[in-house]
Amino acid sequence: MSSYSITEPSSRQKWVAGSLVIAYAIITLLPLVWILTTGFKSPTDAIAYPPKVVFEPSLEGYVNLFTTRTRVTQEQLEALPPPATWYEEIVRDRDMVIAGPSRYGERFLNSVIIGFGSTFLSVFLGTLAAYAFSRFKVPLKDDLLFFILSTRMMPPIAVAIPIFLMFRTLGLSDTHLGMILLYTAVNISLAVWLLKGFIDEIPREYEEAALIDGYTRFQAFYKVVLPQAATGIASTAIFCLIFSWNEYAFAVLLTSGTAQTAPPFIPTIIGVGGQDWPAVAAGATLFLVPVMVFTILLRKHLLRGITFGAVRK
Amino acid sequence: MAEVRLSNLSKSFGDTDAVDDVTMNIPNGAFVTLLGPTGAGKTTILRLIAGLETPDQGDVQIGGRSVVADTPAQRNVAMVFQQYSLYPHLSVRENLAFPLRSPLLKTPEAEIERKVAEVAEVLRISHKLNNKATALSGGEMQRVSIGRALVREPSIYLMDEPLSSLDAKLRSDLRIELKRIQANLGATLLYVTHDQIEAMTMATHVGVLDHGRLVQFGSPREIYENPVNLYVAGRLGQPRINVLPADMFGGAPTGAKTIGLRPEHIAQGEGKSSEVKRVEHLGDQIRLHLRLDGHDIVTLSENYQTVEPGDTVAIQPRNPLFFDASGARIA
Numbered sequence: 001m002s003s004y005s006i007t008e009p010s011s012r013q014k015w016v017a018g019s020l021v022i023a024y025a026i027i028t029l030l031p032l033v034w035i036l037t038t039g040f041k042s043p044t045d046a047i048a049y050p051p052k053v054v055f056e057p058s059l060e061g062y063v064n065l066f067t068t069r070t071r072v073t074q075e076q077l078e079a080l081p082p083p084a085t086w087y088e089e090i091v092r093d094r095d096m097v098i099a100g101p102s103r104y105g106e107r108f109l110n111s112v113i114i115g116f117g118s119t120f121l122s123v124f125l126g127t128l129a130a131y132a133f134s135r136f137k138v139p140l141k142d143d144l145l146f147f148i149l150s151t152r153m154m155p156p157i158a159v160a161i162p163i164f165l166m167f168r169t170l171g172l173s174d175t176h177l178g179m180i181l182l183y184t185a186v187n188i189s190l191a192v193w194l195l196k197g198f199i200d201e202i203p204r205e206y207e208e209a210a211l212i213d214g215y216t217r218f219q220a221f222y223k224v225v226l227p228q229a230a231t232g233i234a235s236t237a238i239f240c241l242i243f244s245w246n247e248y249a250f251a252v253l254l255t256s257g258t259a260q261t262a263p264p265f266i267p268t269i270i271g272v273g274g275q276d277w278p279a280v281a282a283g284a285t286l287f288l289v290p291v292m293v294f295t296i297l298l299r300k301h302l303l304r305g306i307t308f309g310a311v312r313k
Numbered sequence: 314m315a316e317v318r319l320s321n322l323s324k325s326f327g328d329t330d331a332v333d334d335v336t337m338n339i340p341n342g343a344f345v346t347l348l349g350p351t352g353a354g355k356t357t358i359l360r361l362i363a364g365l366e367t368p369d370q371g372d373v374q375i376g377g378r379s380v381v382a383d384t385p386a387q388r389n390v391a392m393v394f395q396q397y398s399l400y401p402h403l404s405v406r407e408n409l410a411f412p413l414r415s416p417l418l419k420t421p422e423a424e425i426e427r428k429v430a431e432v433a434e435v436l437r438i439s440h441k442l443n444n445k446a447t448a449l450s451g452g453e454m455q456r457v458s459i460g461r462a463l464v465r466e467p468s469i470y471l472m473d474e475p476l477s478s479l480d481a482k483l484r485s486d487l488r489i490e491l492k493r494i495q496a497n498l499g500a501t502l503l504y505v506t507h508d509q510i511e512a513m514t515m516a517t518h519v520g521v522l523d524h525g526r527l528v529q530f531g532s533p534r535e536i537y538e539n540p541v542n543l544y545v546a547g548r549l550g551q552p553r554i555n556v557l558p559a560d561m562f563g564g565a566p567t568g569a570k571t572i573g574l575r576p577e578h579i580a581q582g583e584g585k586s587s588e589v590k591r592v593e594h595l596g597d598q599i600r601l602h603l604r605l606d607g608h609d610i611v612t613l614s615e616n617y618q619t620v621e622p623g624d625t626v627a628i629q630p631r632n633p634l635f636f637d638a639s640g641a642r643i644a
Contacts, residue, residue: 205398208365211385212392213461214415227402 032288038281046277060094061278063087065104065269065286069096104283107265111245112290113176114261118183119240123233125184126191127199131221133192134199135207145196148189156186157249164253174259182254183244190243191236198232199225234301238294245291262287314501315376315468316341317362322371323525324357331357333525334371339469339503339518344495346504346512348548349522355505356395357525359471362503364388375468386417391462392471395478398458399446405457406442409433412465432460435494452483459487463494470495470502476511488515509549513537521545543640546573552600552611554634555579561606562630566644573634579612584629589622601626 009017038046040057069091080097083089091098129148133141163182164173172178202225210220226233252264266283269276317339324332332354339345347355360366362373364385372379380388391412399408409429413420420428433439436456441449446457455478462470475491476484492515495502506512512519513533520530521544529541533549540546546554555576559569562585587605592614599614603626612628614620635644 203396203398205394205396206400208363208385209392209394209398209400209461210411211365212363212390213412214386214389214417216384216386216416219416224400 035281035284039278039285041278041281043274043276043278046281047275058090058278059087060090061276061280061282063090064276064279065282066102067091068099068102069094070099071096102269103265104262104269107260107262108286110176110255110259111261111263111287114179114183114259115241115245115290117176117180118187118244119237121180121184122187122191122240123195123237126188126195126236127226127229127233129188129192130195130199131225133196135204145193148192151185152189156247160249160253163250167254174255174257176259179251179255179259179261182250183247186247187240187243190239194236194239195229195232198229198236202228231301234298238298241294242291314341314466314499317469317501317503318372318374318377319358319362320372320374322358322361322373323369324354324361324366325369330525332361332368335522335525335527336371337520337527337530339501341501342499343517344492344502344504344515345518345520346506346516347520347522348506348509348512350507352524353522354525355507355522356473358522359392359473359503359505362388362469363390363392363471386415389417389467390469390471391465391467393459393462393473393475395473395475399449399454399461401445401447403446404442405433405438405444405446405449408446408457409442409460409464412461418465428464432463435463435490436460452479455479456487459491466498468501470500472502472504474506474508475504477506477508491515509551513549521548540634541642543571543573543636543642546634546636546642550575552576552613555608555610555612557605557608557610559635561585561608562633566635568637568643569635570638571636572630573636574610574612574630575634576612578631578633579610579628580631581612581615581626581628584627586625586627589620589624589626591622592620603628 037055039061040059041052041055042058042060045052045055046061067087072095074095077092077095077097080092083092088098132138133145138144167173167178167182170178172181206224206228207217207220210224211217215223246263247261248263251261255261255264262283266280266287269279269283319335319337319339322332322335323330335354335358337345347358349355357366361368362375364380364383364387368381373381375388375390399405400411403411406429409432410425412418413425413428429442430439433442436459438453438456438460441453441457446454449457455475459472459475462472476487479487488511494500495515504511504515516533518530519533519536521528521536523544529536529545531539536545537549540549543556547556555574557572557574559565559572561572565572585605587603587610589601590604590609591602593600593602599620601612601614601620603610603612605628610628620626634642637643
């Protein structure tokens with residue numbers, strides 16, 4: 001007879017749980033695998049039916065993503081000096097020459113500036129507001145908190161037109177500042193509510209101890225509350241970044257040139273010289289990287305329990 | 314170190330009067346304990362002195378200067394909280410150094426090093442200095458917490474039941490240690506407790522609180538021997554004072570409603586016969602639970618005479634305390 005414990009799962013329970021997790025992982029990861037592999041396929045392989053699981057990898061999608069090309073005749077091609085780089089060679093195999101870089105790099109950079117900029121601003125303002133709501137007597141506190149939450153109740157597209165008109169009047173259309181402000185406004189409600197929950201859980205005794213130990217209120221906040229709120233701040237930052245990184249509707253409507261982010265740009269690749277699925281897939285793959293790196297860097301903060309046990313409740 | 318004066322101090326939270334018109338003088342170098350049950354306003358008084366609460370009325374003076382408008386940092390007080398409240402993200406060493414590094418003190422690093430080592434030595438936590446504050450036992454956490462106050466030289470140390478979470482052995486060790494440290498430093502200390510042994514053994518002065526009011530303030534001996542009312546009499550003494558109808562033994566002054574008999578106020582051998590219900594052998598003393606005219610009385614056996622349940626013991630009062638109907642002492 002095997003021993004039985006109510007806390008330790010049996011091997012059968014572990015097996016079931018493991019299978020469920022694996023099944024879920026397959027379902028969620030499959031589209032990512034599809035995107036990743038499509039990026040390395042040739043245009044013909046990318047649209048082959050039935051889909052090719054085994055294929056000859058090619059960097060053509062990535063080359064096309066970062067370049068604009070023009071078609072040339074066979075005579076013109078032969079008249080050119082031999083290709084100097086590996087990517088020129090790939091392009092010439094398709095009877096084309098590189099005309100210049102694509103706009104993907106700029107759009108990607110826009111996404112980084114706007115995504116991280118608005119995340120920083122939301123978390124910064126959110127932490128200060130959450131601390132104030134958590135610790136001080138704020139007049140109409142509950143109403144204010146509800147108002148902040150209510151900004152999330154409408155779908156973004158419902159307010160898109162008024163925002164579009166406002167931005168045009170204020171000269172914020174298609175600017176980095178405009179997009180950062182807009183995404184901050186949307187994210188701040190999430191940030192305030194999430195962070196207030198985290199800060200509420202940090203006992204006041206710590207700040208009181210710091211106040212008596214000779215620190216000012218702000219120093220107590222900075223030296224005692226912030227380090228303990230690191231977990232909450234990290235997870236809030238991840239949520240904010242994911243939102244502003246992926247946001248599509250506002251970006252389509254409010255940006256077209258200088259401040260355009262990657263999400264509205266990637267679909268436009270399709271139109272350039274036929275349906276270039278490998279280039280689209282390559283753009284999407286690279287677009288995933290920053291959020292993944294950010295999340296992996298902050299993952300240790302996502303584990304709770306920093307304050308556990310230090311204050312007797 | 315400094316003298317601390319509270320004048321007509323009041324603070325209420327909603328409908329509750331946490332502190333009600335308290336006037337008290339904590340002399341320089343005194344060890345004052347505040348005694349009272351939960352909710353008597355002990356902690357609120359500490360927080361008012363520390364500046365964590367603002368009084369509704371009255372004044373707090375430290376070293377002859379009103380500090381009501383000052384921030385906690387400006388008051389230069391040290392406080393040990395009932396909950397350990399060590400900074401969980403810092404090591405034990407950093408916790409102890411935290412007050413010294415404050416903008417208030419700005420201690421040079423070498424000095425910090427020396428003071429932290431000294432305090433750690435006294436509290437026997439030297440071997441734990443590099444541990445994370447959360448990786449300590451309850452007793453160790455509380456010693457670090459006391460240490461964080463001791464590294465400073467504040468005008469007054471405020472301690473809020475600092476020993477209540479410790480086991481009996483550690484509690485009695487630290488009690489002696491604290492008293493020794495206080496005497497050596499000549500520190501002024503205000504100590505909140507509901508443990509009468511702590512109050513009696515460490516204090517130079519005891520303040521007894523009841524529903525936010527300071528009922529009596531004096532030396533432990535004075536409070537024990539000369540309580541102003543029944544409430545104070547009941548707070549000190551183990552076993553507790555026996556409260557009986559005043560006319561039970563005769564000789565009660567006019568207006569007396571009850572007679573208060575501490576165990577040593579009961580003389581055995583002559584007087585009224587009472588029945589022994591239970592005998593408790595505590596090692597150093599033998600407690601007798603007696604029954605007299607339908608009232609329970611607890612006293613100590615004299616001279617280690619052998620008594621069994623069911624025996625009869627004659628008792629009479631010796632220097633008893635008398636209280637009137639409102640509980641006030643009248644004789």
